[in-house]
Amino acid sequence: QVQLQESGPGLVKPSETLSLTCAVSGYSISSGYYWGWIRQPPGKGLEWIGSIYHSGSTYYNPSLKSRVTISVDTSKNQFSLKLSSVTAADTAVYYCARLINSGYDYGWFDPWGQGTLVTVSS
Amino acid sequence: EIVLTQSPGTLSLSPGERATLSCRASQSVSSSYLAWYQQKPGQAPRLLIYGASSRATGIPDRFSGSGSGTDFTLTISRLEPEDFAVYYCQQYGSFPITFGQGTRLEIK
Numbered sequence: 404q405v406q407l408q409e410s411g412p413g414l415v416k417p418s419e420t421l422s423l424t425c426a427v428s429g430y431s432i433s434s435g436y437y438w439g440w441i442r443q444p445p446g447k448g449l450e451w452i453g454s455i456y457h458s459g460s461t462y463y464n465p466s467l468k469s470r471v472t473i474s475v476d477t478s479k480n481q482f483s484l485k486l487s488s489v490t491a492a493d494t495a496v497y498y499c500a501r502l503i504n505s506g507y508d509y510g511w512f513d514p515w516g517q518g519t520l521v522t523v524s525s
Numbered sequence: 526e527i528v529l530t531q532s533p534g535t536l537s538l539s540p541g542e543r544a545t546l547s548c549r550a551s552q553s554v555s556s557s558y559l560a561w562y563q564q565k566p567g568q569a570p571r572l573l574i575y576g577a578s579s580r581a582t583g584i585p586d587r588f589s590g591s592g593s594g595t596d597f598t599l600t601i602s603r604l605e606p607e608d609f610a611v612y613y614c615q616q617y618g619s620f621p622i623t624f625g626q627g628t629r630l631e632i633k
Contacts, residue, residue, distance in 0.1 A: 449570065449613055451622040464621045465526075498569055509617040511560035513581060515569035 405430040407499050407516035415493075415523050421486040425499030425516060426479075432457045433477045437502040437510055440473065440484045442495040443518075450495075454502055454510070455482055462509075489523045496520050527552055527616050529625035537633040544601040546628045548614035553594045555618030561590055561599045564627075565610045573612075574599065606632075 411423035425438070432438065439454035453463035455473045463471045467486070475482040486493060496518040502510030528551040538544055548559065557577035562570035572581040574590035577597055587602040601608055609632050614625040 448626045449615075449624040451624070454622075462620070466621075503575070504617065508555070508558045509620060509622050511572060511575045511615065511617055512562075512570070513572040513575075515571070518569050 405501060405514055407501070407514065409497060409499050409516045409519040411519060411521070413520060413522060415489055415521060416525050417490055417523055418488055421484070421489050421493060421497075421521055421523070423484045423497055423499075423519065423521070424481050425483070426481045427501075428480070430501075431477075432475060432480050432482065437504070438475070438482050439500055439502050439510075439512065441498045441500060441512065441515075442493075443498070444492075444495045452484065452486075452497075491523050494521065494523045526621060527554065527619050527623050529614050529616060529623055531612075531614060531625035531628045533628060534626075535629045535631060537631050538604055539633045540604050540606055542604050544599075544604055544608070544630055546599040546601075546612055546630070548592075548597040548599070548625050550595045550597070550616060552619075554597070554616045557593050557597075558616060558618030559590075559592070559597050560615045560617065561588075562613045562615065563608075563610050564613065570613060601630075604630075 406428045437454045440452040455461045470487045472485040498518045500512035500515040504510035532547045559577045561574040564570040578590045611627045
């Protein structure tokens with residue numbers, strides 16, 4: 404069964420870059436699917452950040468595109484998120500997830516990692 | 526961008542009752558590309574429904590999804606104690622992927 408696990412610093416200073424990694428087990432990223440990042444500010448709803456294919460093809464939420472980079476490392480079976488120039492508004496639980504689609508759509512998320520809280524504060 | 530509006534914001538019901546949650550889109554959702562998720566406190570969201578009406582693996586049949594175009598519904602036929610949670614809809618037919626703001630289902 405596919406499992407995902409986020410890791411990275413829980414505290415990031417304003418204006419710095421947030422970096423997270425999602426380790427995938429039970430499935431080889433090289434075999435297919437898109438993989439994505441979603442975030443959830445405390446007490447609020449969900450926001451899609453971006454997605455990546457094993458080939459490295461990416462697409463990002465336009466609201467964050469200028470600050471987001473998602474990359475994949477198939478040798479380690481993991482993918483990563485970098486979000487630059489962070490502010491307090493970027494404080495959130497960050498989730499990674501697999502996307503499943505029919506080939507004509509952008510996909511639904513299943514399964515999800517447990518999430519990791521990242522706080523932006525000096 | 527497709528905006529998804531969920532209603533009601535909070536739904537108070539008792540175990541055994543029927544729950545009806547609504548998700549309305551600001552424009553038509555292509556080919557019913559809509560999913561529903563359940564989220565309990567401190568946990569990640571869990572996929573319930575995709576394609577507007579297809580249950581995900583392992584989801585009890587008391588959960589059902591329906592709708593098309595701009596109006597979608599998640600129905601829980603008989604509420605179990607473990608069903609009280611927050612529910613989100615998500616559209617994946619148009620770029621960018623968007624989520625509704627959630628409906629909190631609480632015990633009355």
